[in-house]
Amino acid sequence: MQDNLIFLTDTELDKPVYRIFGFNRLEEIFTERKLTLVKPKKWDDPFENFILNSTGQLPDGRQFEISFRDNFYGQCWSLTKESDAMWRIYSTNKDAVKVKTTIRKLFTPLFQAGGQHTKMNGVVYNLSSFVGKVKYADTKTLVAMLKDEQRMSGKVFDQSGWGQASTFFFKRVAFKHEKEVRLIYNSQNDNQSDYFKFDIDPVQLFDEIVFDPRMTTALYETQKQQVRNWGFNKSIIQSGLYKLKTFTIALRPTY
Numbered sequence: 167m168q169d170n171l172i173f174l175t176d177t178e179l180d181k182p183v184y185r186i187f188g189f190n191r192l193e194e195i196f197t198e199r200k201l202t203l204v205k206p207k208k209w210d211d212p213f214e215n216f217i218l219n220s221t222g223q224l225p226d227g228r229q230f231e232i233s234f235r236d237n238f239y240g241q242c243w244s245l246t247k248e249s250d251a252m253w254r255i256y257s258t259n260k261d262a263v264k265v266k267t268t269i270r271k272l273f274t275p276l277f278q279a280g281g282q283h284t285k286m287n288g289v290v291y292n293l294s295s296f297v298g299k300v301k302y303a304d305t306k307t308l309v310a311m312l313k314d315e316q317r318m319s320g321k322v323f324d325q326s327g328w329g330q331a332s333t334f335f336f337k338r339v340a341f342k343h344e345k346e347v348r349l350i351y352n353s354q355n356d357n358q359s360d361y362f363k364f365d366i367d368p369v370q371l372f373d374e375i376v377f378d379p380r381m382t383t384a385l386y387e388t389q390k391q392q393v394r395n396w397g398f399n400k401s402i403i404q405s406g407l408y409k410l411k412t413f414t415i416a417l418r419p420t421y
Contacts, residue, residue: 167277169291172298172332172350179270182373183243183347186256186264189389192375196396200363201275203239203351206334208360237353239362240334243272245299245345248407253378260380263389264405265372269347272371273297276349279364293327294354300346302339311336327352369397379405 168176187195195201246252248264256262273295280295303311311317331350351362375393377386386404393402 170296172296172335173301174298180268182266183245183269184247184264184266185243186252186262188262192263196368199366201366203241203349203362205360206240236357237355239351241349243347245347257378260378262378264376266374267371269297275366276351276364294352296331296350298335298348300335300337300348302337302342304339308336374401377404379407
């Protein structure tokens with residue numbers, strides 16, 4: 167599995183990660199028992215996948231498109247436990263939920279879905295499944311990276327699959343607050359669909375479910391019971407991000 171970690175160490179695999187889902191999407195996950203990765207072209211930032219979307223140029227001047235760029239699927243998670251921005255961006259209707267898991271628990275079923283091969287030394291690997299932390303840089307730095315012939319050749323022509331997958335882990339510094347962890351899957355040309363689903367056990371995978379802090383108490387209680395009915399017996403709470411505590415101020419008259 168170590169060969170499939172990108173900008174990530176073994177010691178970080180048990181760090182918690184978070185993702186916000188609409189409640190209907192959460193229900194689908196529990197019903198299907200699958201997580202869904204999408205092609206990066208469906209991500210909001212037009213600068214995503216800027217490396218594989220670029221035009222390649224050989225030493226003799228011939229240009230070509232990187233044909234395997236549509237083989238990839240991804241899903242984004244965050245190391246940030248909670249923020250106002252996360253709720254406002256990903257829960258626009260104030261009715262979403264945030265799930266918590268660890269990088270290891272999240273990646274293990276995708277690693278298994280990628281197919282296992284064994285090296286001569288007995289180490290298990292695959293060429294399809296990757297997980298890692300996003301690196302953030304300004305546009306000037308990212309463009310300079312594109313012009314580094316040796317670096318780009320190493321990524322695009324890497325036979326281990328790591329190089330191509332790593333191209334999805336660079337993002338503009340304006341998004342640094344997201345502290346993203348990404349799952350990336352290479353379908354090896356099985357790319358007719360915009361979506362790739364893999365099997366998970368949501369009860370085992372999710373460690374906690376947190377409801378939007380702006381949701382009404384009545385809706386929270388109703389949907390909490392629905393989640394319980396799906397067999398989830400771990401922590402379910404509503405975020406207290408916007409709950410204002412009442413404080414007592416100690417005063418001493420000055421007259």
